[in-house]
Amino acid sequence: MSERYDPTAVEAKWQGLWRERRAHTVDLHGAQRPYYTLMMFPYPSAEGLHVGNAYAFTGVDIHARLRRLQGHDVFEPIGFDAFGIHTENYALKIGRNPRQLMTETTANFRRQLDRLGLMVDWEHAVDTTHPDYYRWTQWIFLQLYKHGLAVRKKAPVNWCPQCQTVLANEQVIDGYCERHSDTRVEQRLTAQWFFAITKYAERLLKNLDWIDWSETTKTAQRNWIGRSEGAEIDFPLESDAQRALRVFTTRPDTVFGATYMVLAPEHEWVAELATPAQRAAVMAYRARVATMDLVSRRAVQEKTGVFTGAFAVNPATGARIPIWIADYVLAEYGTGAIMAVPAHDQRDFEFAQVFGLPIVRVIAAEGERAETSLDAAYDGPGRLVHSGQFDGLEVEAAKRAITAWLATRGAGQARVEYRLHDWCISRQRYWGPPIPMIHCGACGIVPVPEADLPVLLPDLDDFRPDASGVAPLARVRSFYEVACPQCAGPARRETDVSDTFLDSAWYFLRYPSTDRRDVPMDPELTRKWLPVDMYIGGNEHAVLHLMYTRFITMVLHDIGALPFEEPFKKFRAHGLIIKDGAKMSKSRGNVVNPDQYLDQHGADVFRMYMMFLGPYEEGGDFRDDGVAGVRRFLDGVWRLVHERDDAARAADALLRATHRAIKKVGEDTEHLQYNTAIAALMTLLNDIRRLGPADRWVIETLLIMLAPFAPHFSEELWQALGHPSGVFAARWPSFEERLMVDDTVVIAVQVNGKVRGRIAVPRDATDADVIAAALAEATVQTHLDGKDIRRRVVVPGRLVNLVV
Ligand SMILES: [Zn+2]
Numbered sequence: 001m002s003e004r005y006d007p008t009a010v011e012a013k014w015q016g017l018w019r020e021r022r023a024h025t026v027d028l029h030g031a032q033r034p035y036y037t038l039m040m041f042p043y044p045s046a047e048g049l050h051v052g053n054a055y056a057f058t059g060v061d062i063h064a065r066l067r068r069l070q071g072h073d074v075f076e077p078i079g080f081d082a083f084g085i086h087t088e089n090y091a092l093k094i095g096r097n098p099r100q101l102m103t104e105t106t107a108n109f110r111r112q113l114d115r116l117g118l119m120v121d122w123e124h125a126v127d128t129t130h131p132d133y134y135r136w137t138q139w140i141f142l143q144l145y146k147h148g149l150a151v152r153k154k155a156p157v158n159w160c161p162q163c164q165t166v167l168a169n170e171q172v173i174d175g176y177c178e179r180h181s182d183t184r185v186e187q188r189l190t191a192q193w194f195f196a197i198t199k200y201a202e203r204l205l206k207n208l209d210w211i212d213w214s215e216t217t218k219t220a221q222r223n224w225i226g227r228s229e230g231a232e233i234d235f236p237l238e239s240d241a242q243r244a245l246r247v248f249t250t251r252p253d254t255v256f257g258a259t260y261m262v263l264a265p266e267h268e269w270v271a272e273l274a275t276p277a278q279r280a281a282v283m284a285y286r287a288r289v290a291t292m293d294l295v296s297r298r299a300v301q302e303k304t305g306v307f308t309g310a311f312a313v314n315p316a317t318g319a320r321i322p323i324w325i326a327d328y329v330l331a332e333y334g335t336g337a338i339m340a341v342p343a344h345d346q347r348d349f350e351f352a353q354v355f356g357l358p359i360v361r362v363i364a365a366e367g368e369r370a371e372t373s374l375d376a377a378y379d380g381p382g383r384l385v386h387s388g389q390f391d392g393l394e395v396e397a398a399k400r401a402i403t404a405w406l407a408t409r410g411a412g413q414a415r416v417e418y419r420l421h422d423w424c425i426s427r428q429r430y431w432g433p434p435i436p437m438i439h440c441g442a443c444g445i446v447p448v449p450e451a452d453l454p455v456l457l458p459d460l461d462d463f464r465p466d467a468s469g470v471a472p473l474a475r476v477r478s479f480y481e482v483a484c485p486q487c488a489g490p491a492r493r494e495t496d497v498s499d500t501f502l503d504s505a506w507y508f509l510r511y512p513s514t515d516r517r518d519v520p521m522d523p524e525l526t527r528k529w530l531p532v533d534m535y536i537g538g539n540e541h542a543v544l545h546l547m548y549t550r551f552i553t554m555v556l557h558d559i560g561a562l563p564f565e566e567p568f569k570k571f572r573a574h575g576l577i578i579k580d581g582a583k584m585s586k587s588r589g590n591v592v593n594p595d596q597y598l599d600q601h602g603a604d605v606f607r608m609y610m611m612f613l614g615p616y617e618e619g620g621d622f623r624d625d626g627v628a629g630v631r632r633f634l635d636g637v638w639r640l641v642h643e644r645d646d647a648a649r650a651a652d653a654l655l656r657a658t659h660r661a662i663k664k665v666g667e668d669t670e671h672l673q674y675n676t677a678i679a680a681l682m683t684l685l686n687d688i689r690r691l692g693p694a695d696r697w698v699i700e701t702l703l704i705m706l707a708p709f710a711p712h713f714s715e716e717l718w719q720a721l722g723h724p725s726g727v728f729a730a731r732w733p734s735f736e737e738r739l740m741v742d743d744t745v746v747i748a749v750q751v752n753g754k755v756r757g758r759i760a761v762p763r764d765a766t767d768a769d770v771i772a773a774a775l776a777e778a779t780v781q782t783h784l785d786g787k788d789i790r791r792r793v794v795v796p797g798r799l800v801n802l803v804v
């Protein structure tokens, strides 16, 4: 062992040895105590590993290594989410083919990941762009299609003019493209493939009550699913009482205050309802709104609209109320029609003020008179007024009573609505798995037979997307011309590819089964290893990836392909690291490149430094000045091992401090509070200096607890202590409460002058009690071998010597 800690040499040595010994490959079939830890696999960007990846993966790795030291067979796989627009856009920008580009970027990623000292099992890696993988992505598409969960329909969809493709709602952040934060998403009405995730809305929501996930993530999912209870109410047309406009409202208690109706300009009845006098104005308004995108429509403050000339009948009051159209009602939500209650809805209130429509108050706050005039809509609690037989009822009771009353009259019924929309899955891009469908003039849509999978993505020189919405594959005749699998007539392949989020919705199911080319999931290994025991990742995926994985898992469960319906037993969201108080970004110039820190300080210092920044689930601020402290700590441990005295005997106070450290480090590491666990390790080193010397047990305990954080370093010192097998073959130390408290002393028991055991006794124990405890110790009894004890010497608080 060298005098000085040289991270470069130590890390190169151990990474080589781990590879040679296949130290990170688990015997998946033979494992006795399987434990599956999962990190969110990266997309291999050309910039290389981001410090955010390094932070996330290190936290997962520490948890995995803790479990390994606790005696589990830990599977920690990794792969590459290599399909997708991000890679493709970059390839376009630099004029390269994404496949070649990918080969280089994944090699670079792998090099960086290995340098971090992760315990990842490369023998089970997945690459979503490999036909052995995307064959099964296409297979999943076919299963959804077979079960009526993949449908092609014309609908308003989000279109990013930069990406030149449609996007799912989850990929639009406040109206902007997830990838182009400066590009507003437009609305287009086209035929797309959708996955019917809304059919699973209730189950996706209900299971949140019992799955063990970070609360922040569960809250984000609940809000995204957006369940609301309300009623569907029919408003008959004045011109034809047999027909009615149907609305969904969460406030059926206010139906007596509905003084007009508003339809989305796109509502299919608009043209028909417009009276001759109003027709020109209605059509002009409609044409103007059609040029606006959804985002601008949501953002518009000024209230505009046009009266259709038609009337409906309020089913509660029997009054005729005018039907308007306005851009603040969107076709995509509910039924595209609303009952307007200006007294209790602010948008309706503003609209009524602009157009001089009647405002009728139907809820009065406690102690308020029904006739008090309003200068804004009132949406607080209270009791009903101007509502006939329901006057005096409190809001919640009135919702139920009025819904039931409308139902008995055939004018309405209770209904639950969700904010969640179906998942738009098709992309008019190149770099993804082709959707395995065929369009036949005679047979309609025909799925590609499973035996014909994969539908290979052809190599293209020109893979540019097209502003018209025509996919690059639609320019490749040799790809799309195909015989119909049903009638053998000429047919055309689907030329859209599927969303990257489908690739990542099932990758964790594939890891244990990468050796099986004939099935997507090996049933036995799936039962043994899944669901995932611990998944750790970023909360920015709360409603994207994490929702999609749950949905796909539920579907695969329902069709009998999986024995469970929730993919992750535990999910924890890690925090973000920022730099100098701000989020890292290229434009700010504060992006940290892990390579620079790995070169300068080594992986172990870098790992510990990142984890020391703050609680792992909260993140921290990356400042260069903290690195030196971590390095000093490791140097101190290095010297401790190097300068140890194997004959040293630790004092009671140090033993107590060590037991306290075992408790603290173990509990904090278990709860992902890595920063305080590291602080406790540093305290232990200080205690050794203060209360030392340390004996071998104290030193080994420190090294084992340090191993998840600084694995190369701990391996090196463990070997220096003379252990032939690695530190991860050791077991996590256990502590004893009674040895932690200060009123207990630990006393060495000697037999004929040699230490044969240790006992813990109360500090004020009598000599007789101490001797009795010593005689009761099993190892001591062995050495006494039943012989007569000739002399008993007690040195209070230190030792007992028994001479035979
Ligand atoms: Zn975009």
Ligand SMILES: [Zn+2]
Pocket (backbone or CB within 6 Å): 440, 441, 442, 443, 444, 446, 484, 485, 486, 487, 488, 489, 491
């Ligand atoms: Zn056909």
